[in-house]
Amino acid sequence: MTSDDALARRFEDLRPRLRAVAHRMLGSAGEADDAVQEAWLRLNRTDPGELDNLGAWLTTVVGRICLDMLRARANRREDPLPVAEPPAAGVDPEQEAMLADSVGLALLVVLETLSPTERLAFVLHDMFAVSFDDIAVVVGRSPAAARQLASRARRRVQTGGGTASEGDVQRRREIVGAFLKASRDGDLGGLLTLLDPDVVMRADETAARMGGHGETRGAEVVAAFFNGRATGARLADFSGLPGALVAPPGRPRVALLFTVVGGxxxxxxxxxxPEDLGELEMTLL
Structure with missing residues (x-):
C-alpha cells in the first residue's frame, strides 16, 4: 500500500465525523459534502508528515471552510430552512434522516439565528468537544474570545433563539427597556428588581478594555455597575432577542445582549x- 493509499484510508475513516461537523454547521447535506471534499483537496496539498494529529487538523480545516461558507451565505442574505431540502444526489436518505434527527429541527432553526462565528464555536465545542485553543485558530481570535462566542451561542440556544412567541419577545423587550430606563435614571432599586440574584455579566476583551470587567456575577454588583451609566444606550433587537446598542455618534461601539428568563x-x-459587531443582525427599536 502506498503512502497516498494509506492517507486516503485514514481520511475515509474520519469522513463520517467531518461530514457530521459540516452538516451541523451548514444544515445542508450537499454543502456538507462540498466542505469535506474541499478539506480532502487541501490535505492533498499538505505534507502529512507535518501533521501531528490528522483528525484535529481536518476538523479545524472543515470548520474554517464552513465558516467561510456561512459568511458568504450571510453576505447573500440567504436564509435556508436546514432540513427542508431533499437529499442530495448520492446521499443515503436513511443516513440523512439520522443526521437530521441527531441534531433536531428545533436546534437547527435556532442555529440559523446565530452569527457564523457563534455557530462554529458552539458546534465545535459543545457538540464535538473541540478545544477553545483549536477553535481560536479557526475564528482568528483568542481562546478567551472563542469561549465567549460559545457561551453566547449556548445561552441563545437555551432560550430558543428568535423562536419565542411575539408575546414573549415583547415582554423581554419591555424588561430590557425598563432596565435601561432604571440605569439612566440612577434607580438602583429598580435595577435590582429586574435582575436575577445570580445574574452574570460578561464582556469581551474589547469591551473590558473600555472599562468593564471580563465577568461579573450577582445582582448587586451588576446593578451597581449599570447604575446611572446607560445614558447612550438604545433599545435594539438582535435576531429577535432584546438588547441595547451604544453607538456614539451613530457608529456601533458596544452591543449589550440580554438573556431574560422568568421575567x-x-x-x-x-x-x-469589531468583527463580532459586524456579524450581529441588529434593529434599533
Missing amino acids: RITAIEAVAE
Whole structure:
C-alpha cells in the first residue's frame, strides 16, 4: 500500500465525523459534502508528515471552510430552512434522516439565528468537544474570545433563539427597556428588581478594555455597575432577542445582549469586538 493509499484510508475513516461537523454547521447535506471534499483537496496539498494529529487538523480545516461558507451565505442574505431540502444526489436518505434527527429541527432553526462565528464555536465545542485553543485558530481570535462566542451561542440556544412567541419577545423587550430606563435614571432599586440574584455579566476583551470587567456575577454588583451609566444606550433587537446598542455618534461601539428568563435578566453580554459587531443582525427599536 502506498503512502497516498494509506492517507486516503485514514481520511475515509474520519469522513463520517467531518461530514457530521459540516452538516451541523451548514444544515445542508450537499454543502456538507462540498466542505469535506474541499478539506480532502487541501490535505492533498499538505505534507502529512507535518501533521501531528490528522483528525484535529481536518476538523479545524472543515470548520474554517464552513465558516467561510456561512459568511458568504450571510453576505447573500440567504436564509435556508436546514432540513427542508431533499437529499442530495448520492446521499443515503436513511443516513440523512439520522443526521437530521441527531441534531433536531428545533436546534437547527435556532442555529440559523446565530452569527457564523457563534455557530462554529458552539458546534465545535459543545457538540464535538473541540478545544477553545483549536477553535481560536479557526475564528482568528483568542481562546478567551472563542469561549465567549460559545457561551453566547449556548445561552441563545437555551432560550430558543428568535423562536419565542411575539408575546414573549415583547415582554423581554419591555424588561430590557425598563432596565435601561432604571440605569439612566440612577434607580438602583429598580435595577435590582429586574435582575436575577445570580445574574452574570460578561464582556469581551474589547469591551473590558473600555472599562468593564471580563465577568461579573450577582445582582448587586451588576446593578451597581449599570447604575446611572446607560445614558447612550438604545433599545435594539438582535435576531429577535432584546438588547441595547451604544453607538456614539451613530457608529456601533458596544452591543449589550440580554438573556431574560422568568421575567428577570439572567445574563448580559457586552460585545465590542469589531468583527463580532459586524456579524450581529441588529434593529434599533
